[in-house]
Amino acid sequence: MIIAVVDGGDGASRLSLPASIALCALGNPSHALLKGRRLVYVDCDAEQPRAGLILHPRMIRMKAVHLPLPKVNPRTCTLCGRCVEVCQYGAVALVSDHITVLSDLCRGCGACALQCPESAIYEVPSRIGTVERGRVGSILFLRGRTDRESFATIGVLRDMLRMAAEEQPNPLMLLDLPPGRSALTIPALKISQYALVVTESTPAGLQNLKLLCGMARALGTPLGLILCQNGDHDTSVEDYAEEQCIPVYLRVPLDGATVRACAGGVPLITALPQYRMRLLGMLSRTIREAE
Ligand code: SF4
Ligand code: SF4
Numbered sequence: 356m357i358i359a360v361v362d363g364g365d366g367a368s369r370l371s372l373p374a375s376i377a378l379c380a381l382g383n384p385s386h387a388l389l390k391g392r393r394l395v396y397v398d399c400d401a402e403q404p405r406a407g408l409i410l411h412p413r414m415i416r417m418k419a420v421h422l423p424l425p426k427v428n429p430r431t432c433t434l435c436g437r438c439v440e441v442c443q444y445g446a447v448a449l450v451s452d453h454i455t456v457l458s459d460l461c462r463g464c465g466a467c468a469l470q471c472p473e474s475a476i477y478e479v480p481s482r483i484g485t486v487e488r489g490r491v492g493s494i495l496f497l498r499g500r501t502d503r504e505s506f507a508t509i510g511v512l513r514d515m516l517r518m519a520a521e522e523q524p525n526p527l528m529l530l531d532l533p534p535g536r537s538a539l540t541i542p543a544l545k546i547s548q549y550a551l552v553v554t555e556s557t558p559a560g561l562q563n564l565k566l567l568c569g570m571a572r573a574l575g576t577p578l579g580l581i582l583c584q585n586g587d588h589d590t591s592v593e594d595y596a597e598e599q600c601i602p603v604y605l606r607v608p609l610d611g612a613t614v615r616a617c618a619g620g621v622p623l624i625t626a627l628p629q630y631r632m633r634l635l636g637m638l639s640r641t642i643r644e645a646e
Contacts, residue, residue, distance in 0.1 A: 412489035422463035
């Protein structure tokens with residue numbers, strides 16, 4: 356089972372809620388909701404991985420991730436343009452008298468090589484980043500890093516999921532997604548059985564929720580909400596959630612005391628232990644909804 360947690364950014368990010376959810380499960384390994392499944396925490400922010408600063412994993416192994424990038428043999432290419440037509444990502448271009456592959460846009464799907472009538476395209480593995488594997492108690496902790504900004508993050512995520520599936524039969528995967536909309540948002544929502552959105556009760560939080568709700572609805576992924584309330588009595592996020600039938604699982608005051616308690620990377624459940632049972636209850640409901 357895969358549950359995506361989409362962090363809302365800004366003030367909500369300071370509470371590091373995805374890490375607190377993982378720590379709740381770690382503190383209750385025999386809880387019925389886990390049903391013998393091991394938790395796999397995937398820090399999906401391959402450009403700026405942060406969860407390690409809070410969860411302090413003991414890292415064990417690192418491996419390079421490669422993507423098969425197409426190269427064109429100019430001796431056999433007839434400039435027919437088929438590869439330009441088939442690439443859905445605009446990564447192939449016919450430039451005057453030759454074909455160019457824009458490696459930053461290429462996702463290594465292999466369609467161009469498959470469709471080339473002259474077999475003029477061959478693939479060369481190109482390093483796009485690394486995946487690190489570690490442990491936080493019984494939790495398998497995975498994080499990726501990209502060598503360059505681009506769609507490479509998707510390749511790194513794919514490799515982390517493969518690694519998790521190889522190591523843990525039927526794991527409970529928690530995908531800690533980067534704030535806002537990123538190249539990973541759609542692919543991650545697509546493979547998740549449920550998505551938890553952490554957002555603030557502000558106009559920016561409302562925009563963020565609307566965007567995610569649109570994407571999740573199009574992909575058929577159910578959504579639940581964790582609402583960080585900043586005390587401005589702005590109810591627009593709750594009103595929208597009610598209108599869209601999105602359950603609000605948890606409300607956390609985003610006041611000075613909470614933010615101060617969570618300063619310096621202290622997880623919410625360490626700073627305010629009363630949230631431990633609430634987060635565990637929320638995880639139980641999420642799993643039931645996802646099953
Ligand atoms: S499909 Fe093959 S032959 Fe046609 S332009 Fe592309 S590389 Fe050249
Ligand atoms: S491998 Fe896929 S994404 Fe890359 S250039 Fe070919 S068709 Fe486009």
